[in-house]
Amino acid sequence: MPAQVLAPAPAVTPPRAGRGYWRRLLPALAVLACLTRVPSFTRPLWNPDEGYLAVQARILAHGGQLYETVVDRKPPLVPWLYEAAFAVTGSGSLTSVRVLAVLAQLLTAALLAALARRRWGDRAGRTAGVLYLLVSVGLNPEDAQAAGFEVFILPGTAAAMWCADRRRWTAAGVAVGCAVLAKQTGGAVLLPVLWLCVTSGAARTAAPRLAAGAALPVLGAALLTDPAGFLFWTVTGSTAYAAFSGSPLHALTRALGNAGLLAAACAGLLAAVARAPRAASADLWLWLAASAGAVLTGFHFFGHYYLQLLPPLALLATAALHTEPWARHRTAVLVSACACAVFLTWGLTAPRAELTHAQRVAEAAARRTGPRDPVLIWGMHPETYWLARRAPASRYLTAGLLTNYSGGRDGARVGERYAVDGAWPVFRREMTARAPALIVDDSRGKPYAPAHVPTLRRLLTDRYRVVGTVDGAVLYARVS
Incomplete structure (x- = not known):
């Protein structure tokens, strides 16, 4: 099949209608993003990852050096975000970081809406953004409501796909690099981006730009910290953590439990995802598969790992729904809204x-x-x-x-x-x-x-x- 057949369809919305479209959609998405993150503001912190990041940020604010006076197996972007937030509001509360998490979710939803709108039209854009935010809380509240690493991966991965869809290869690479700097598994989005690069027919010139864009933020972060320490703590020093060991039954139980929670949250989407076209949405299926590989890494199956599955799931559901009767579209949104309400109630009443x-x-x-x-x-x-x-x-x-x-x-x-x-x-x-x-x-x-x-x-x-x-x-x- 010729490469151009697999390329996304051109924009179907007249440019003059764009400004009014976003004036209506962005406030609605912002309200929904705030509503879905309400539980995150109801307790001092949600899980040890937030605590780890908060302690790191305090040490950095007092002259500490990442990978030297404080260490972690993660890249530096999220600790830096915590440090910046604390510099503005103080380190006694995570409220400022929670606000950043709301903005991260809003940005992710807007990018998914823009990608869906370009491919399938105005209604599809609204559907993708709304569905993503509704299912974004579909895990244990300790995983879904925390301002952790995965929440800050998502804007980078969505931006990478948005840029690749528009053939902006250097920018796509930079977005991939930023996702990696939030957490190493953010690099999973490189697979669908490379697919779009190859099927664009311009891989010979685009691939070097993509690689340079991805390398730029990663090399910059290494130089701003300690290159040897950065390499050790984010790559070579994590082999024992990433290797499978421990109780297989415990890992399997956690994997199935979190998969079940996610399936319940996505009950309104899964049937539509199964109907999503294979060839026309090949890059989205690759995105989903690569994200599933990120969940499998190390066989830990923590709930927050599953957050990377949500953007491709929302887009695949939209890919199917945009050609189907309005009744199916409405059902998907209503079921997702009901599931969202259940998970929000859980978040507001979760034991501590x-x-x-x-x-x-x-x-x-x-x-x-x-x-x-x-x-x-x-x-x-x-x-x-x-x-x-x-x-x-x-x-x-x-x-x-x-x-x-x-x-x-x-x-x-x-x-x-x-x-x-x-x-x-x-x-x-x-x-x-x-x-x-x-x-x-x-x-x-x-x-x-x-x-x-x-x-x-x-x-x-x-x-x-x-x-x-x-x-x-x-x-x-x-x-x-």
Whole structure:
């Protein structure tokens, strides 16, 4: 089949009608984006990712350096966004970051609407934008309402497809690079973008521009941080995390559970997605397949990973609905709206057991230390530092970086020997140079408990004593 047959159809809306179209649609999408994110503003934070980012942003704001004085396996864009938001409003609340998340969702919806409108007309544009926002909350609220990495991937991936659809290859590459800088799996969108590049018939000249555009923001970020550290923490140092290990049953249960939640949220779309044309929407099917590959990465199947599936699902549903009777179109929107209402209700009434635990531990840590005292929280809740307003004594904000513990891992591959390469010598130096005034063992029987970590066990035995317990966490004060 000739390449030009697969290319998207030209715009069907007269240019003079464009301004009025967006004047009506953008306010409606903005209202819907705000409504779907209301639950995100109802609690201090939603999950440990938000806590990790908040602590990183505070350290950076006080002169810290990413991949040196604070480390993570993620690229720097989202920590920088948190830092910028805190610079404007202060670091005591995540409200400003939540506003950025609303804007990210609005931008994603608008880009999807623009892409659908160019291919299938005005009504299709409205459908794509509305359907995307309705299904955007279709996961556990801890995943859907958090201002986490995946939320900030989505505008970059949508922009990459928007630019590629218009044959703006350098801009498409830059958008891909920005998606990668939000999280490595944002690079999945490169597959459909490359497809559009090849089928455009201009790959010989377009591919170099696409590659240069993608490389530009990534290389810039590497130079602004530390090139060696950037490469290690975002690529070469994450092999143990990305490798499959742990409990297969636990991973499968999580995968099926989150897939079920997403299917319930997308109940109004799935039948239409199944009817979406294959050849005419080949790039969208590739986008969906590449996003599914991103969900599979590392076999962790956390709920927020599934957010990358939503933009291609919304567009594929729109691809089918735009040629079908109005009744099917209306049904898809109404079913999606009902599902959205259910998930919003869940978000407003969701229990907060882990947040309450972190708040109690943070209060105890704050009572037993001064504002300038470094603290070590040995656990998987870095938000405790942020809630306590205490500086971490180590660049490693969770025990996971020092033991390879993560969701789905069991004791078989958890321990010092599975830590990030070189982490324990650095940790020992930190404990000597800036000994924490308080160590909180928040392992609560997990495989990374001090009993299974010899270096930490010796540290606690030789230099600390138990001074209390809080909600299952054990507090150790330094012996003078």
